[in-house]
Amino acid sequence: MADETFDVARLEGAVCAFGVFDGVHRAHRFLIGQAVAQARELEKHAVALTFDIDPDEVFHADRLRKLMTNDDRLRALADTGVDAVVAFPFTEAFAGQPPADFMQRAFGAHVPRALHVGHGLRFGARASGTVADLERWGAVHGMEVHAHTLVQAEGSPISATRIRLLLQEGKVSEARDLLGRPYRIVGRVVPGRGEGAQMGFSTANLSVPPACLALGEGVYAGYARIDGETYRAAVSVGVSPVFSGRTDAVCEAHLLDFQGTLYGAALSIDVTHFLRPMIKFDTVDELIRTVLANIAWVRQHL
Ligand SMILES: Cc1cc2nc3c(=O)[nH]c(=O)nc-3n(C[C@H](O)[C@H](O)[C@H](O)COP(=O)(O)O)c2cc1C
Numbered sequence: 001m002a003d004e005t006f007d008v009a010r011l012e013g014a015v016c017a018f019g020v021f022d023g024v025h026r027a028h029r030f031l032i033g034q035a036v037a038q039a040r041e042l043e044k045h046a047v048a049l050t051f052d053i054d055p056d057e058v059f060h061a062d063r064l065r066k067l068m069t070n071d072d073r074l075r076a077l078a079d080t081g082v083d084a085v086v087a088f089p090f091t092e093a094f095a096g097q098p099p100a101d102f103m104q105r106a107f108g109a110h111v112p113r114a115l116h117v118g119h120g121l122r123f124g125a126r127a128s129g130t131v132a133d134l135e136r137w138g139a140v141h142g143m144e145v146h147a148h149t150l151v152q153a154e155g156s157p158i159s160a161t162r163i164r165l166l167l168q169e170g171k172v173s174e175a176r177d178l179l180g181r182p183y184r185i186v187g188r189v190v191p192g193r194g195e196g197a198q199m200g201f202s203t204a205n206l207s208v209p210p211a212c213l214a215l216g217e218g219v220y221a222g223y224a225r226i227d228g229e230t231y232r233a234a235v236s237v238g239v240s241p242v243f244s245g246r247t248d249a250v251c252e253a254h255l256l257d258f259q260g261t262l263y264g265a266a267l268s269i270d271v272t273h274f275l276r277p278m279i280k281f282d283t284v285d286e287l288i289r290t291v292l293a294n295i296a297w298v299r300q301h302l
C-alpha cells in the first residue's frame, strides 16, 4: 500500500498523475499506470496527485453526486501501484488562484520530474488553467508534462460525469464497464420503521450522504459486505413511495441468509443488476409479493 501521509515533499522529482479522480475509473487507472511505468523506468517515485476533497463539493454542492467518498477515493488511489498519494488541501483560496499562482504554489517548492494528465485538463480560477499553461511552467522549471489522449469506450471518452449519468439512469452494467468494477454503495445501518420483518423480508436501512449516492431510484441486486462476510442482496434505492411521509430511508437492503442485527455497522453493496423501477403499489400485499419475487430472483441468479 502506498504512503498516504500526503506529504507534499513527496512531489520532489516524482512522476505524478494529476487530477480529482472521482471513481478511480478505468481511464484514471490508465493515466496513473502511465505515470507508474515512467517512474519505474526512471527509478523515481510514482505519485497520485489530487485534492483532499472533490472540488465539486465547493463549487456544485447542490447537484453533487460523487462516485466515491473522499476517503474511499484516496484509499483507491493508494491501491493503484503508486508509491504515494499526495492530496492538496482544496480551498477556494488555493484552487481559485490564477493558473500561474496555482502552479507556483502547487509545484514550486517541490518540483515534480513529470506530470501526467489527460488532454483538456482544466485547473485554477474558473478552470482557466490549461495543459498549455502547465507545459509553459514545466519548460521553465524542469517539469515534463505528458498530456494523454483520452481513453474511450464506445466512441466517447470515459469520465466520472459519464458514469454518474449512467448510474442516475440505473444503467449499472454499462457503468461497471467504464468503472472496471461494480458501483459500490457505502453507508451505515440505521434503524428503519421495523415493518419489513412482518412483511417477510427484513431490511437494513442505509444512511448514505446524498452526495455519495450516484445511483438513481430503483430496485437492484448485488453483493453486500459486512464484517468481512459477503451476502447476496436485493436493494431499493429511493424513498419508498408506498410509505412516503413515514420514512426517509434512501437505501434499503435485504441480505439473503443473514441473521442478526446490523445497526451501526458499516455496510457496502456492490451493485450488479438493475431489476425494476420503484413502484407506488396500490396495496401492501402487492408490494410484498413483488419484493419477495425480487428476492427469489436474486437467490436464483447471483
Ligand atoms: C428489494 C426491495 C424492493 C422494494 N421495492 C419497493 C417499491 O417498489 N415500492 C415501495 O414503495 N417500496 C419498496 N421497497 C421498500 C419497502 O416498502 C420497505 O423496505 C418496507 O416498507 C420496510 O421498511 P422498514 O425497513 O423501514 O420497516 C422495497 C424494498 C426492498 C428491500
Ligand SMILES: Nc1ncnc2c1ncn2[C@@H]1O[C@H](COP(=O)(O)OP(=O)(O)OP(=O)(O)O)[C@@H](O)[C@H]1O
Pocket: 017, 018, 019, 020, 021, 022, 027, 028, 030, 031, 116, 117, 118, 119, 120, 121, 148, 149, 150, 151, 152, 157, 158, 159, 160, 161, 162
Ligand atoms: N478518458 C480519459 N483518458 C485519459 N485521462 C483522463 C480521462 N478522463 C480523465 N482523465 C484525466 O485523469 C485525471 C483526473 O481527471 P478528472 O478527475 O477530471 O476525471 P474525469 O473522469 O474527467 O472527471 P469529471 O467527469 O468529473 O470531469 C486528469 O488528468 C484528467 O485529464
